[in-house]
Amino acid sequence: MTQQSRNSATTGRPFTGWHMAIILVSFFAIVIAVNMLMASLASSTFGGVVVENSYVASQQFNGWLKQASAQQALGWKGGMARDGDGRATVSLVDSAGKAIAAARVTAVAEHPLGQRPTTAIVLHETQPGLYAAPLEAGRWRLRVTVEADGKVWRTVGEVL
Numbered sequence: 001m002t003q004q005s006r007n008s009a010t011t012g013r014p015f016t017g018w019h020m021a022i023i024l025v026s027f028f029a030i031v032i033a034v035n036m037l038m039a040s041l042a043s044s045t046f047g048g049v050v051v052e053n054s055y056v057a058s059q060q061f062n063g064w065l066k067q068a069s070a071q072q073a074l075g076w077k078g079g080m081a082r083d084g085d086g087r088a089t090v091s092l093v094d095s096a097g098k099a100i101a102a103a104r105v106t107a108v109a110e111h112p113l114g115q116r117p118t119t120a121i122v123l124h125e126t127q128p129g130l131y132a133a134p135l136e137a138g139r140w141r142l143r144v145t146v147e148a149d150g151k152v153w154r155t156v157g158e159v160l
Helices: 003-011 017-045 054-074
Strands: 077-082 087-093 104-110 119-127 130-134 140-148 151-159
Touching: 054 151, 077 140, 077 151, 087 104, 087 119, 087 140
Parallel strands: none
Antiparallel strands: 077 087, 087 130, 104 119, 104 140, 119 130, 140 151
């Protein structure tokens, strides 16, 4: 019995080049379809540009590292939330756990998906170490800048 007659006897039809072509085309069609789906999902959820000019950002990188080291050495901590009136609040303490009072606190509120306009806000001290400002309802990412005692400290957090 020959090889072809054995294959025909067990399956009824021989495996041909057309069968292999259909398998290959089907495989690559599925891979391409999944890639297209993933690419469209990724591009529809990306909110914007990370940096305007990557070359300029690379030239400033070492300066940013020095600023980050100086900020970390301060040991300041900040917590973000909403109060009962719906205002965004930032609580600030120094490395000893003491409230940071009489600071100038500003923030830029960004919608995480970039669907609402960016808003600059100034937070006012409501009690020592606690700063608040009105902010539209929803989820926001706050880029907070604190200026106190001749020092500058920055942090980023979310307010729901």
